[in-house]
Amino acid sequence: MARAATTTDAFNAVAEPRRRQILDLLAGGERPVNDVVAVLGMTQPLVSKHLKVLREVGLVTVRDIGRQRMYSLNGQPLKPIHDWVRGYEASWSRRFDRLDDVLEELQELKEKED
Amino acid sequence: MARAATTTDAFNAVAEPRRRQILDLLAGGERPVNDVVAVLGMTQPLVSKHLKVLREVGLVTVRDIGRQRMYSLNGQPLKPIHDWVRGYEASWSRRFDRLDDVLEELQELKEKED
DNA sequence: TTGACATATAACTATATAGACATATAATCG
DNA sequence: CGATTATATGTCTATATAGTTATATGTCAA
Numbered sequence: 001m002a003r004a005a006t007t008t009d010a011f012n013a014v015a016e017p018r019r020r021q022i023l024d025l026l027a028g029g030e031r032p033v034n035d036v037v038a039v040l041g042m043t044q045p046l047v048s049k050h051l052k053v054l055r056e057v058g059l060v061t062v063r064d065i066g067r068q069r070m071y072s073l074n075g076q077p078l079k080p081i082h083d084w085v086r087g088y089e090a091s092w093s094r095r096f097d098r099l100d101d102v103l104e105e106l107q108e109l110k111e112k113e114d
Numbered sequence: 115m116a117r118a119a120t121t122t123d124a125f126n127a128v129a130e131p132r133r134r135q136i137l138d139l140l141a142g143g144e145r146p147v148n149d150v151v152a153v154l155g156m157t158q159p160l161v162s163k164h165l166k167v168l169r170e171v172g173l174v175t176v177r178d179i180g181r182q183r184m185y186s187l188n189g190q191p192l193k194p195i196h197d198w199v200r201g202y203e204a205s206w207s208r209r210f211d212r213l214d215d216v217l218e219e220l221q222e223l224k225e226k227e228d
Numbered sequence: 229t230t231g232a233c234a235t236a237t238a239a240c241t242a243t244a245t246a247g248a249c250a251t252a253t254a255a256t257c258g
Numbered sequence: 259c260g261a262t263t264a265t266a267t268g269t270c271t272a273t274a275t276a277g278t279t280a281t282a283t284g285t286c287a288a
Contacts, residue, residue: 001241001242001243002241002242002243002244002245003243003244003245004244005243005244005245006244006245006246016245016246018246042247043247043248043249045247045248045249045250046246046247046248049246049247050246064255066255066256067254067255067256068255
């Protein structure tokens with residue numbers, strides 16, 4: 001079995017850094033394809049391909065204006081990622097780390113003893 | 115060019131659902147490989163492979179106890195994912211959506227008029 | 229030492245890319 | 259219509275898998 005398709009879910013779609021760049025750009029507002037091409041410096045076919053992937057997982061929507069296609073962001077499919085990763089916040093944030101707090105308190109007590 | 119390696123960063127490592135399962139299990143505490151095999155019902159070589167990927171991106175650490183290898187979680191590499199995705203929270207959470215708040219207030223005013 | 233247990237690695241298959249280049253489709257303008 | 263502009267798609271290459279099966283490595287126990 002090969003890797004799951006990039007269009008399987010947001011997790012896979014967003015693993016590619018250039019697709020994150022595109023989303024970051026669209027977060028600033030609707031943009032036609034050539035804007036993305038110009039700003040991010042990728043070739044036009046590559047941008048179109050990445051946009052297709054993002055469209056298939058619902059991270060962007062399109063609106064036709066004459067011969068331009070305006071792409072806009074839809075962050076909703078990112079929610080599962082946020083929900084999943086948030087459960088791990090405790091493992092890097094001292095604010096959430098009870099053990100660290102305890103150790104710190106013990107350390108403070110120890111220093112007072114000296 | 116092919117897709118970036120799964121060991122490139124946490125984004126890629128975590129795109130695979132079974133690796134997320136493994137992390138979710140390890141979140142409950144240190145575990146030997148065969149525990150993961152038994153609980154998650156994957157073959158042992160597959161688990162070892164996934165653990166190797168997770169190790170290479172720093173999401174798990176190992177500790178040898180006799181012939182067992184105890185794996186434990188290290189969530190730190192997930193922070194970049196959290197940081198990136200958090201910026202999009204506004205796009206699905208009404209709580210962060212100014213426009214929605216405004217519309218809601220207008221709605222309330224309108225209902226009072228009736 | 230021999231054997232049983234725990235884990236890692238090797239070989240193999242099928243498949244899905246990212247990116248480049250060339251070309252097709254489609255809409256607008258003169 | 260013909261030319262130009264905007265975007266999508268097809269083709270080709272190199273490569274990286276996830277999963278299976280078989281085997282190697284390493285550790286403990288009797």
